[in-house]
Amino acid sequence: xxxxxxxxxVSGAPGQRVTISCTGxxxxxxxxxxxxxxxxxxxxxxxxxxxxxxxxxxxxxDRFSGSKSGTSASLAxxxxxxxDEADYYCQSFDSSLSGxxxxxxxxxxxx
Amino acid sequence: EVKLLESGGGLVQPGGSxxxxxxxxxFNFNDYAMSWVRQAPGKGxxxxxxxxxxxxxxxxxxxxxxxxxxxxxxxxxTLYLQMTSLRADDTAVxxxxxxxxxxxxxxxxxxxxxxxxxxxxx
Numbered sequence: 329x330x331x332x333x334x335x336x337x338v339s340g341a342p343g344q345r346v347t348i349s350c351t352g353x354x355x356x357x358x359x360x361x362x363x364x365x366x367x368x369x370x371x372x373x374x375x376x377x378x379x380x381x382x383x384x385x386x387x388x389x390d391r392f393s394g395s396k397s398g399t400s401a402s403l404a405x406x407x408x409x410x411x412d413e414a415d416y417y418c419q420s421f422d423s424s425l426s427g428x429x430x431x432x433x434x435x436x437x438x439x
Numbered sequence: 440e441v442k443l444l445e446s447g448g449g450l451v452q453p454g455g456s457x458x459x460x461x462x463x464x465x466f467n468f469n470d471y472a473m474s475w476v477r478q479a480p481g482k483g484x485x486x487x488x489x490x491x492x493x494x495x496x497x498x499x500x501x502x503x504x505x506x507x508x509x510x511x512x513x514x515x516x517t518l519y520l521q522m523t524s525l526r527a528d529d530t531a532v533x534x535x536x537x538x539x540x541x542x543x544x545x546x547x548x549x550x551x552x553x554x555x556x557x558x559x560x561x
Contacts, residue, residue, distance in 0.1 A: 330483065364547040366484070373534055373551040374476075374484065385549070417484050421544040427500055428474075428486040 331356060332418050332431035339437040340408045348434045350401045350418035356429060358399035361421040365394055365403045368415040368433075377416070378403060405436070413438045441465040443535045443552035450558045455525050461518040461535030461552055468516040472542025475509060475520045477531035478554070487533070488520065491542045498542075503529075525559045532556050 333351040340346040350363060357363055365378035376385050378394035381401065393404045401420075405412055418431040447459040459475070475487040488509040489498045497509050508521040518535055533555050536548040 362545045362547070366548070368484075373553050374548075375551065376547065376549050379539070379547045379549070380545070415483075419484075419486075419547065423544075425501070427498060428489070430484045430486065433483040 330432040331422055331425065331429040332420060334416075334418060334431035334434045336432070337435045337437065339439055340405075341439045342408055342410065344408050345404065345406045346408060346436065347405075348403045348416050348418075348436070350403070350431050352399050352401075352420060352422075354399060355424040356399075356420045356422040357396065357401055359423055361423075363394065363396050363401035364419045365392075366417045366419065368417065370414065374417065408438055410438050412436060441537065441550045443537065443550060445533060445535050445552045445555035448533065448555035448557045450560065451525050452561055453526060453559055455559075456521070456523045457525065457557060459520040459522070459533055459535075459555060459557070461520075463516045463518065463535075463537070466537070468511075469513045472538040472540070472546065473509075473511060473518045474536045474538055474542075474548065475518075476534045476536050476548065476551075477529075478534070479528070479531040482531075485531075489538065489542055490518070522557070525557075527559050530557065530559045 366374040367377045368374045381396040382394045422429045442464045474489040490509045506524045510519045535552040537550040538546045539549045
């Protein structure tokens with residue numbers, strides 16, 4: 329059971345918009361700790377996608393965006409492409425555990 | 440170009456020990472905190488441990504506390520993870536990950552190695 333809760337899977341057709349939620353609590357997201365997102369393509373290491381709730385590293389397309397409100401955060405992907413098919417993980421810090429925590433991951437399928 | 444390369448994985452018997460290494464290049468290793476993150480087969484990511492620049496402060500997930508030890512050699516640009524009392528549920532791909540800054544709570548993993556598989560089995 330992950331500290332941060334994500335839907336196991338989401339799907340969308342090419343060109344559509346999808347969102348992935350990340351729900352935490354008052355000891356992590358709700359306490360003001362930043363949320364970061366990682367993309368893991370099949371068979372590869374994770375890659376930083378969004379940092380500090382809503383910031384994109386250079387090289388990440390602006391089709392990817394992040395937001396945070398209260399005890400939750402979301403990753404939105406617009407103009408869905410086949411190459412976006414991957415696992416997506418949210419990550420934050422938990423003050424009760426005194427450590428970094430991940431969501432369980434969401435598998436994105438492009439139909 | 441930032442590069443992280445893990446080594447030292449393999450098959451280990453339950454109760455055994457193993458030391459993972461992570462060779463870093465392409466950035467000033469002395470300026471950044473570092474971490475280990477693992478992923479069990481078919482499962483999600485789990486933060487394992489972090490270490491600050493000087494090596495004086497280390498942090499561990501409850502699941503490995505008392506069994507794993509993180510360290511670094513800044514003169515060799517190398518990060519280590521000493522794993523003892525290994526159990527079957529420690530079987531995972533272990534990733535070395537660079538933290539963006541000093542390792543404070545708001546920090547994040549900006550670069551990852553390709554990972555190294557550790558299998559704990561008799």
